[in-house]
Amino acid sequence: MSVTNLLENWSQFRHKHPVEDKPHAEYKWAMSIDLDACTGCNACSVACYAENNLPVVGKEKYSHGFSHHWMRIERYWDEDGREFPDQGAQFLPMMCQHCEAAPCETVCPVGATNHTGDGLNSQVYNRCIGSRYCEANCPYKVRYFNWYDYPTTNNVWPEPMNQQLNPDVTVRGKGVMEKCTFCVQRLTVAKSDARSQGRTVRDGEVQTACQQACPTGAITFGNLVDPEARVGKQWMQQQVELAVDHQAKDQHEHAEQASKLRGYRIFEELRPYPSVMYLERVRESAV
Amino acid sequence: MIENSFNRRDFLKVLGWGGAAVTLSGCGNTSVEDGRELVTSYSEPAEYVIPSIGVYFNSTCAQCDAGCNIMGKVREGRVLKLEGNSQSAINRGKMCGLGQAGVQAHYNPDRLREPLLRTGDKGEAISWDTALELINAKLDGVQGNQIAFLTGGISGHVNVLLKNYIDALGSAKHFAYEAVAPSVVRAANKKAYGVEMPRLRLDKAKVIVSFGADFLGAWVSPVHFAQQYAQFRKASNGGRGVLVQIESKMTLTGANADRWLAIRPGTEGILALGLINALGAGGVKVAADAAGAAKAYTPERVSTETGISVEQITKLAALLKERTPSLVIAGSAAEGYAHGSHNAAAIALLNQALGNVGKTVEFPAALPFPQIAPTVGNRYALHALNDDMAHDQVKVLFNFGANPVFTAPAGLKFKENLGKVPFKVAFAHYMDETALQADLVLPLDSALEEWGTSVPEYAAEGAQLNVHQPLMEKLYPGTRATGDILLALLKLRRAQEYKGYEDFYAYLRSALVQNKAALGGSGKDDDTFWSATLSNGLVKLPGASNAARKTSATTLVFPAPAAQDGAYPLRLIPAVTANMRDGRHANQPWLQESPDPLTTIVWDSWVEIHPKTAARLGIVEGDIVEVASKSGTLKAQAYLFPGIHPDAISIPLGYGHQAMGRYAKDIGANAFHIMDAVFDSETGELAMHETRVKISPTGQRVVIVKDEGSAGGKQMGKKIAVRVSSEKVDLSEEV
Amino acid sequence: MTEKDIREDIAWAKINKDVLKSLENPRKMYWVIIFIALAMIGVAVGAELYQYLTGMGVSYKNNSHVWGLYIATFIFWIGMSHSGTLLSAILHLMHADWRKPIYRFAEAMTTFSLMTAGLFVMVHLGRLWMFYYALPYPSERWIWPNFQSPLLWDAMAIFTYLSSSVIFLYIGMIPDLAICRDNMKNGWRKKLYTTLSLGWEGTDRQWRNFRITYLTVACFLIPLAVSVHSIVASDFAMSQQPGWHITSFPPYFVAGALYSGCAAIITLFIILRYVFRFEEYMTLPILKKTARLTFAIAMVWTYLNLIEFASVWYGHDQASKDVLIYKATGNYAPFWWGMMFCGSIVPLTLAFTRFQTNIPVLFVVSILLNVGMWLERWMIVAPTFAHGYYPWAWDHDQWPSFVQWSIVFGSFGWFALLFMVFCKIFPSVSMYEVKEMVYHRSQETKKKELASKGLANKGAH
């Protein structure tokens, strides 16, 4: 600890991320999910189980709410009381939104969840003591706690099922919080490869497991800083800005001239500045 | 991806020591134990194994018959994850949840590990040699036509060997059985278009009208269709496509429709004819016979019979007229009746009336090698086998992985009839219900351990031959590949012919290499061709085009909507879900724990009831209800579900195993076992939707284990999943 | 003429004798309480061991409902600790000398309820064995805890509060420890008191510095107590969740804390009075004053409750409003209304003079008040989880398991054990301050008598 350092770099330490204007340097990982393409098929969720060593908890534990899917598919019905849901259901893949001003980060007593330079909301399993304050403060409730020691629990990874475990991803023991990482293990490999070639990661070079599996390509993932990245183009086209809590679309909401935009972020009004943009589901008006 | 330019067998040898040390502890001698090979230390791996770097090998998904091409990620000799092969025209690098769970079929802790011979109620472990000799002995003196082979859909070189073996035994019978295959639609398609599986171009259609085809969930080739669907939803071909789903129970596809119409069960064909009639009235040129068949089906009559409003029919007809090309699909909900063939034919007729044939209904290429073509499974086969067994016509039954004891409707009394077969051999991965009845159980390699080829029934582009190759060394020395077993059996019959093939791998390699010219490898030397084939994981085949045929409408007969059966007032719709299908993968925990997309229920069966019906019967969510048909009863939890016709209830198939290991046994109830044995009038296929049931609460109540919270599917006024009307957005401007 | 808080002619030597007797032979009830407490602790320790070894899952919380009874009970115990400070520090500064016979045990209550609360922090952790990560030291990887987290403020505040109240309790006890030393026969106790009394002889220098120190620490303790419960309130108010993110939470928590503490004082007052035969010192007039104080605080609490409802109801935050409606009508409604009943209706009995000294009534009422306050804490924690921002994650029937309940009940045993053992080892009535009280009161009376005599004499002349 040095007070000199504190005083010399005062303004740097007082910089407020991301509200004040300091753009990400090389990477800002972000996602967009087209709800019009999402069919709710669960392929992403299974891919996540396979990639991230998620435990299958079984019926009894599931019934107590110990489900452990970093990516969950929510299914909503219309609420207008019609006899049949004749416009179908609405599916929404929900995972950690990697908020830029994440409510979970500030409340962790031990600093086990932090913001990375790449704009990820990281979780340090080793550091976590299991106070669960992060999940308590998460508006999306997308954090999952290891209520049991799954690696040693019967029928979670019985021999030889444990041979399927991905060695790139830690198998978490009891008492730590976990959540979607945007497949940070893949990002690390891609960044390392790119760095060794003296460049940054190209768009499409790295995919998250869910994106890779998604049969309809509803999930787009990439580097928001990269002007070539599809995700950035989508955000820009939808006029969704990262560090803003009121987008262009909201201003058009009641305008006579209906907005052509369908990008939105969930709970933007709480100002977590999530890194996941959803594109509204479209339904045909002619039938 | 690493080019597959090394010796495949060395690779496996290394993997064997690195990945599956089980080999050492297992019984039976390996070549190493016999001293023929030396142990290679893993600290000095072969150059293509880079510790901590994943290596990908291409193969084919065996979880369903769609034949998606996959890449297995292999690390230190273990296969970790299955990903899509982007070279594939079928799945283009994508995967469904079912396919990805394939690793859990491979690593399943309940796999069979050694041949078992029944002695009394117990299985006794025996050696493979004993087992094969026993089979050979049992076959002696049995007439060829008293030997039956029960398989699922089967294709490729295993199919060739099977045919040869059947031949060697003197015209034994082959029954290809699939519990949930679209077999009536196949027959109707054959009539209407000249092919069983025309190529559906969802991506080209501007309107899709699907009569209960769950093409995004569990129908034919869902991953392929899902990709076409994504294109269909984009503006790339001039406007976002409109999906109208017509079915009595909402499927995953129905949940994604722009308009989901709850039709009275069984009246799909009537609506199709009604639409033809309305189109004709709206000025669309309809062929005379079709117009004639449809003439009687005025919107008013159709509305009364189907329960769909006149306004809706008119709107739909107008949409079909306005936006072309369209595509009409007949799915399993339309075919599941005694008049299912007629429903399917009427729907095909609608396609023709709309002029979709040749535009969105295309004709697949014919396969240049008919001997490896798929023998598709259907439900008639089971019926036929059952009859044979009932009449003591079967003395020896070989069952390759089918599980009819679980999937046969109770009405067939299949298990009872199976008991009459003196010698039953089951080739199985797990001790499932049918294997439990067998006299000899032979453990199979997992799909990720064996060599093989397959040809998908639904070809996305041209024709293609899929390559199956091991993604890692066998976990258990006591299992064998289907191909190897057939080859061994053949050697016992036709030793001369097959003595050149050490194993199935050798057979397969030589079969492909000999035909390399036809398989696009002309000019390459054998090794290069073979390596390239394995590296690609598939071979694209040129094929001749098929011609279209026109269907006749004159024979269509529809029963008047049946009067309510007082004793059994509701119709049972057995749901084929994307995860469970017919239940053969129920022991893969990822699938059990993946919530059903529509109900979000996990680890159990449920009974979907429309809230209106439930209110009438005094049933609330979580009530354990007894569902009784003429053939049987089951108990399951009730789930109030708005997406179902009030005259029907739905129970998912695939649950209710009484065997198959820790993840499947005693999970839910088996809906197959309450199905009545009613058959399609033309094809003789089992009509899946013809069961009528009554339902009564038992007084027990449980908390349903599901993912949705106490708010159910409500957003409670929060802006979470937002929907917008199509006129308010312009997708063509989007990235 | 109201009854006197204490007999003024009580001999000082008798005070010593009576209080010292409590260190020797309590009534049988004492041992009954100790036994029950030990049994409760035994069950709780078993439950905790099971939870520690198996995982937090056995307590039946779930992924959206991550906090349960542990946090609620933690707040409850923190709250209970506040009454000690109220009696010893606030009333000390206000020169309310009726506090003197009862402040010692109230202070002990502060200390032990803080220790109990601290246990819940530990019990709550998913990885108890790593609790030291929350301590402000740079680990071998040079990582500090996150000073932004209200939980860390909590830890700091509780540490400060606990150490300060232990010090306060100890400092205030030194003269009494000297009395014990002077009256104890040889043995371990004599050694203990000799050591702890630090050679106190009641010299003028000692008293002079003692007075100032006691006053200073009291001054610190008041803002500290307020800050501690405000910080506990910040655990919730600083979060973003509906039903928690409420401006009035800090004062509301402090009021609730004082409330439950006062109620607990009444309960313990009655128990100690009986068990240690303190009828002479813990007199009914003092009990009456405590009851009145409790009533006043109950009304403050009720008021703050209503304020909170009103501000939520008339606010624009629909989510918070939904949580409020859910509390009143949802799964937790019986408990929520139970809290309203116990916290706001039951204390109305304290408004009646006749009940203010009725020991059975007060005993029952004080326990009901604490049940109400415990429910209040649970109703702060649970409904927000069950009905938060994200409807998909609203839980099904979330009911704490036996493990949670037994640890919660065990904490009462733990507290009772610590408290009763303390009372047996240390004088739970402050002897020197009772003497002061008697002395000052008799002086007053004398003065009054003199004055009236003087008047009478004058009149006679």
Next chain:
Amino acid sequence: MSQRHLLALFDNFDEAGAAIAELRATHIRGFSMDDLILKSPIEHPEVESVLGDKPVYVQWYTLVGAVLGGLLSFFLISGSQASFYAQMKGGKPIVPLPPNFVLTYEMFILGGVFITVLGFLVCAGLPAKRSPLYSAKVSEDQIGILVKGDESAISALKAVFTRHKALEIQEEAGK
């Protein structure tokens, strides 16, 4: 010249006060008022006032402790946030002031309390060696006056105490 201790016990504060007043007034040779220690069972400001104005310095400890505690806390926290691995929290600066002030406040109090107690121990001379003459009565209900004087003054002191109805006079054995 050797000195001896004398302890007189009174059961009446007024008498004790009067005794002290007389001692002060009479100026006994070989005895200084500084060698007088009053021992009482209760805090008794009015009796102490007879002893004259004796300042208390504990407050200064308090001030120093509180200020040091606060400063230490703020710089420890801010400095560690800035100088070790910076833990970035979205939406907040790396050195956030409001949380740090909360902790500063707590440490301010903690420092104040701890150092005050230290000051008390120092100022009150605790832990102390027991004085040569002590009676348990002092902790019960009597007030004691401990004096130290030359041999020559002892008898005069005794006389004063006796005059003021001392209940008991303890005398240190001669050396």
